[in-house]
Amino acid sequence: MTTFLAVQRFPPPQFTETGHKLPLMTEPAVRALWLERLDVAMLVVVLALAAWLALRRRSRRELTALGIFSVFYFGFWRKGCICSIGAIQNVALALADPGYAIPMVAVVFALLPLAAALLWGRVFCSAVCPHGALQDLMLLKPLKVPQWLEHTLRLLAYVYLGLAMIFAATGAGFIICQYDPFVPIFRLGGSAWMVGLGIGFLLLSLFVGRPYCRFLCPYGALLGLASMLSKWRVRITPDTCTQCRLCEQSCPFGAIVPPTLNPPTTAQLIATEKRRLAGLILLLPVLVAVGVWLGGLAGPALARKHRIVSLAQRVHLEETGAVQGTTDASAAFRATGEPLEKLFADAGVVRNRFVLASRFGGGWMGLVIGLKLISLAIRRKRTDYEADPVRCIGCARCFRYCPEELKRLGLPVPEAPPPS
Amino acid sequence: MNRRDFFANATRGAALIGLGGIVGVILQRFRRRNTVWQIDPYRCTQCGKCATECVLEQSAVKCVHAFEMCGYCNLCTGYFEPQPVGLNTGAENQLCPTGAIIRKFIEEPYFEYHINETLCVGCGKCVKGCTMFGNGSLYLQIRHDRCVNCNECSIARTCPADAIHRVPADQPYVRKAQVGKV
Numbered sequence: 001m002t003t004f005l006a007v008q009r010f011p012p013p014q015f016t017e018t019g020h021k022l023p024l025m026t027e028p029a030v031r032a033l034w035l036e037r038l039d040v041a042m043l044v045v046v047l048a049l050a051a052w053l054a055l056r057r058r059s060r061r062e063l064t065a066l067g068i069f070s071v072f073y074f075g076f077w078r079k080g081c082i083c084s085i086g087a088i089q090n091v092a093l094a095l096a097d098p099g100y101a102i103p104m105v106a107v108v109f110a111l112l113p114l115a116a117a118l119l120w121g122r123v124f125c126s127a128v129c130p131h132g133a134l135q136d137l138m139l140l141k142p143l144k145v146p147q148w149l150e151h152t153l154r155l156l157a158y159v160y161l162g163l164a165m166i167f168a169a170t171g172a173g174f175i176i177c178q179y180d181p182f183v184p185i186f187r188l189g190g191s192a193w194m195v196g197l198g199i200g201f202l203l204l205s206l207f208v209g210r211p212y213c214r215f216l217c218p219y220g221a222l223l224g225l226a227s228m229l230s231k232w233r234v235r236i237t238p239d240t241c242t243q244c245r246l247c248e249q250s251c252p253f254g255a256i257v258p259p260t261l262n263p264p265t266t267a268q269l270i271a272t273e274k275r276r277l278a279g280l281i282l283l284l285p286v287l288v289a290v291g292v293w294l295g296g297l298a299g300p301a302l303a304r305k306h307r308i309v310s311l312a313q314r315v316h317l318e319e320t321g322a323v324q325g326t327t328d329a330s331a332a333f334r335a336t337g338e339p340l341e342k343l344f345a346d347a348g349v350v351r352n353r354f355v356l357a358s359r360f361g362g363g364w365m366g367l368v369i370g371l372k373l374i375s376l377a378i379r380r381k382r383t384d385y386e387a388d389p390v391r392c393i394g395c396a397r398c399f400r401y402c403p404e405e406l407k408r409l410g411l412p413v414p415e416a417p418p419p420s
Numbered sequence: 421m422n423r424r425d426f427f428a429n430a431t432r433g434a435a436l437i438g439l440g441g442i443v444g445v446i447l448q449r450f451r452r453r454n455t456v457w458q459i460d461p462y463r464c465t466q467c468g469k470c471a472t473e474c475v476l477e478q479s480a481v482k483c484v485h486a487f488e489m490c491g492y493c494n495l496c497t498g499y500f501e502p503q504p505v506g507l508n509t510g511a512e513n514q515l516c517p518t519g520a521i522i523r524k525f526i527e528e529p530y531f532e533y534h535i536n537e538t539l540c541v542g543c544g545k546c547v548k549g550c551t552m553f554g555n556g557s558l559y560l561q562i563r564h565d566r567c568v569n570c571n572e573c574s575i576a577r578t579c580p581a582d583a584i585h586r587v588p589a590d591q592p593y594v595r596k597a598q599v600g601k602v
Binding site for chain 2: 189
């Protein structure tokens with residue numbers, strides 16, 4: 001307690017005349033712990049259910065119903081918080097700062113869907129994540145995104161992931177939560193900018209399938225990486241692929257990749273491809289090094305987002321007389337009477353941490369771009385149309401388009417239109 | 421099992437162990453206490469952002485009153501404008517923009533002040549008046565019947581005094597008490 005508070009300007013009365021009893025301050029209770037445990041239980045149940053519906057039942061209708069439930073439970077009821085996308089920031093902060101007491105719910109929400117993705121792919125995205133399910137429900141007339149644009153835009157998610165981890169690990173704040181476009185929708189309110197952004201994303205998802213999930217979601221990027229290792233994944237045809245292309249047409253998210261056509265036959269062509277691949281593999285360390293270097297340069301600029309750094313800068317400007325007056329923050333700092341040197345030293349520590357973190361982040365972005373180039377240059381052997389585990393979110397749309405699946409279910413297979 | 425499957429299984433196993441490792445590291449540091457957001461009234465500068473920055477349409481922050489610290493003043497600097505026309509409940513005399521403070525006569529010359537939380541918007545105007553010129557018995561607190569416990573409190577993000585932090589959920593309120601009594 002500060003000395004300032006020791007000033008009891010007006011001594012409390014004794015009420016000798018009326019014997020008035022002092023009322024007590026009310027303290028409404030905190031949200032019950034069991035409700036929090038219910039959230040975790042819901043996550044486990046809905047996640048398992050989604051995996052079962054997507055991989056075993058192969059039912060789009062049932063997944064839609066589950067998605068609607070998630071939108072209402074995790075979305076409108078829990079107001080989109082806590083969510084797995086944001087929870088990875090808690091984990092990053094907990095790993096970087098031992099003093100941070102991470103809520104157990106955040107640990108489960110961040111890591112359980114990742115573990116599930118190692119087994120079943122991105123089933124979390126299909127019907128558990130309220131953000132994804134909401135965009136999915138909005139989908140009206142999906143447009144095909146050209147492959148080059150798809151590949152380029154998908155890199156944004158990894159960049160966003162890198163940035164979010166930098167800000168979270170340095171304690172500068174949770175930017176995924178701050179710039180989440182759907183939470184204002186779930187809360188039915190928010191700043192005009194964020195509500196506008198949310199409505200914009202919803203309108204966009206009428207014509208572009210799940211724009212946030214595909215091109216921005218940092219958690220989707222992580223789940224995609226985990227899904228590369230998934231043990232059980234979406235197999236479109238239950239039997240043989242007749243190469244009818246119906247599934248490829250049906251996927252609104254561009255997640256179905258065609259069989260590789262025309263393998264290079266001439267020795268010259270093979271040699272060219274090998275040389276290109278070797279060049280790209282050599283380029284990888286260069287890209288990582290450039291990323292680390294650029295990250296180091298960007299560090300101090302990014303550090304300004306941290307409260308202590310921006311406060312120290314403001315106070316420094318005030319001290320040198322470059323600016324007049326005070327801001328709320330600098331006035332509050334001066335009122336505490338803490339020494340300036342301590343503030344500047346703290347800001348220096350934070351800035352150094354930022355430089356280190358953004359070097360890591362820059363290296364990460366270089367690595368992602370390099371690996372992306374390499375993966376595009378590798379010629380894969382695919383004989384059938386397949387769901388790319390990185391992109392496939394297990395929405396189960398494609399199954400019913402596959403004639404072999406219809407045969408399996410004993411449903412009539414529509415006649416192919418006469419060739420025009 | 422062919423070589424490809426073996427490598428896939430091995431990598432998957434390694435990834436699962438890695439996730440387990442993260443959980444282990446976190447659990448080791450984890451203090452088994454739930455936390456909620458709360459304002460430290462001793463850092464609060466009554467900037468007014470609590471009223472506007474909360475994600476709720478009506479802020480979860482409300483003014484509370486530590487009655488045992490209150491001087492029960494007739495001229496309450498939390499209740500009245502700096503130069504009130506008269507020391508009565510007239511709207512023109514009140515500091516509170518929503519008229520959320522109830523002034524009740526107890527005995528000569530003492531008045532008791534209650535907060536009507538349905539009207540209070542958490543702007544902190546009364547808190548400023550009480551802290552600057554009075555005993556500081558009025559102060560802002562996050563009310564946990566309203567707070568949705570966001571992962572990152574959006575008021576804390578913009579608080580100029582860095583007064584909002586997570587506190588253990590079993591002590592969710594800061595109790596201001598009379599000096600020497602605590």
